[in-house]
Amino acid sequence: MSDIILEMKGITKTFPGVKALDNVNLKVKEGEIHALCGENGAGKSTLMKVLSGVYPHGTYTGDILFKGNVCEFKNIKQSEELGIVIVHQELALIPYLSIAENIFLGNEQAKKGVIDWNFTTMSTRELLKTVGLSESPSIAVNTLGVGKQQLVEIAKALSKKVKLLILDEPTAALNEDDSENLLNLMLEFKQRGITSIIISHKLNEIAKVADSITILRDGATIETLDMKKDNVTEDRIIKGMVGRDLVNRYPSRDVKIGEVLFDVKNWTVYHPTNEDRKVVNDVSFNVRKGEVVGIAGLMGAGRTELAMSIFGKSYGKRISGKVYKNGKEINVSNVNKAIENGIAYVTEDRKEYGLVLIDDIKRNTTLANLKGISKNFVVDDNKEIAETENFRKKMNIKCSSIQQKTGNLSGGNQQKVVLSKWIFTGPDLLILDEPTRGIDVGAKYEIYTIINQLAAEGKGVVVISSELPEILGMCDRVYVMNEGKIMGQLNGAEASQEKIMKLVLNKKKEGQ
Structure with missing residues (x-):
């Protein structure tokens, strides 16, 4: 040795x-x-x-x-x-x-x-x-x-x-x-x-x-x-x-939770190729203004399928159920409709689905909201640069310039670009699927701070994570999924790894 x-x-x-x-x-x-x-x-x-x-x-x-x-x-x-x-x-x-x-x-x-x-x-x-x-x-x-x-x-x-x-x-x-x-x-x-x-x-x-x-x-x-x-x-x-002591892994925030912002009722999704198989089974949940809601469960529980199907039905077949915003039913039949109704989805696979790796930070940041930088269907280059520079500073994206290719950024900085892209759409509900996968503790802390800022602005945030300490450290409420169903929910104060795992392993659907 x-x-x-x-x-x-x-x-x-x-x-x-x-x-x-x-x-x-x-x-x-x-x-x-x-x-x-x-x-x-x-x-x-x-x-x-x-x-x-x-x-x-x-x-x-x-x-x-x-x-x-x-x-x-x-x-x-x-x-x-x-x-x-x-x-x-x-x-x-x-x-x-x-x-x-x-x-x-x-x-x-x-x-x-x-x-x-x-x-x-x-x-x-x-x-x-x-x-x-x-x-x-x-x-x-x-x-x-x-x-x-x-x-x-x-x-x-x-x-x-x-x-x-x-x-x-x-x-x-x-x-x-x-x-x-x-x-x-x-x-x-x-x-x-x-x-x-x-x-x-x-x-x-x-x-x-x-x-x-x-x-x-x-x-x-x-x-x-x-x-x-x-x-x-x-x-x-x-x-x-x-380069410093990280006293608290999860930044504290002043929680001010308002009325129900989004409400999903009786949501059912079938597998895209095996149309007899339910991957999401009669799921109902809600998110309030200023609230961070966690969705916990093992891999294959149906969490990503639930999120993607709500975001413009971008996953699954024979989707049924209703989505309400501020008490009124909204149309989420395609991605454009979902964005128009204030929903944003940050995918778990940023390299495959979240970014155009061969393109620069500037174009990736504005890609989901070209209307925000255009006039009469023509992109205003100066406005695009100004908006991207604003996000670069606000999100602390480490790069040589906003012209740098996103494929050459570190994982944490790529994740900040994905978040910038969706925040630029002005959403009311952000669904974050494994938002800190593959990034270090320092970058995680910065992502958590951004999540807290979004909640402080009155937005609703859904965090899907396989890391239970992350769910417990960040969320005001936790829904637990297993085999496509909601097995129960826990308030942030009462939630623990043991209680979450007990619900995961419970095969009978409990009261929501």
Whole structure:
């Protein structure tokens, strides 16, 4: 354990207008699990992309030493040949290819130029067994859930004789059970002598598996700590990440709840392809002015399906039920009607559905409300710039300029752009689906502050979250969903993780 398998010395990486890494140093011991922490934009993923050859030698300054030898990787293939394999946050699987084809893509098992499918299938079975999957190697990857796809990615890494496994936010999109299985798998790999680097914002996960931790802030190394010897606490990690003590994870607010703003009654939604299957079953709930309402439940409970179907019926078939605003029934038959009636929906998948990643911050911010920057159907460029600059300052979006591509922003800043886009529509009800997924504690606090400001303005806010501490810390009332039904509701003051889980596991619908 005392031998250093990886050393990165004085790594500096610059993008136009931004110094992403500033003289970063990292040492990883052989056979350990080393955590890399920092706020969004701190440089964690950039550092790992330098290490793996995504950013080739010559595009950065500094040295990489692997097993004592200086490495100058020109591409990913060269780093993988030495056993350095990275599993990115955005999975790099081909959905319509089989598990076997994905695992050996670019590393085909061939004899005399012809793929040996028997050997490929047999090897795939062994690798799947190692990561705890029993699926057939021949099934298409798109038939698997996100948790199993993540395990296929890890099996793919193992096929490359991995010596240093890098996992970038491996549990960001996973539920609690899948996250637990993945962390246990990392501990198993450690027993086999595989060294791992994990990038994660989930400090409880780091506490469970990591032997040591390096904290980055603003592209620079703050400190490296031994998790046991240095008596590392979550508060110490947070202080290193954000540069200050974060006394309260959830900002306090002066709660002033008014009359019922939105009321959903007897809402039922059927699956878009299996029209006999109900995904939302006779759900009724309401949101008051100035109120933050949480919707809790396990993955698959129907929370996202409920939200998307209310937002212009953008999910599901055979939708029935009524939506009322200030006591009057409103039309939510399509997205435009929903926006006109003051509803905004911030999706859980900002990269796929929330943003146009190849476009700049300016256009993404105004995209849902072009009327707000137009005159006689012509966009007023000056007004668009002024409105976007206003949101950049108000939301504290860290960027080189509003012309920067959103795809080059950190996760937390991307989320602020999505929020800006929908707040610019002037909504009365904001539905926020997993609003802090994949972002750090500092950015989370800023998002929570924005939610409180919206509530203080008299808007209604619905927060869908898989993180129960977030639901408990932010919400005035909590509805609990399971199998498409509302199982009950709790006032914020009486809500607890135990009471929520009790309702989740209760199969009988209780009084709402």
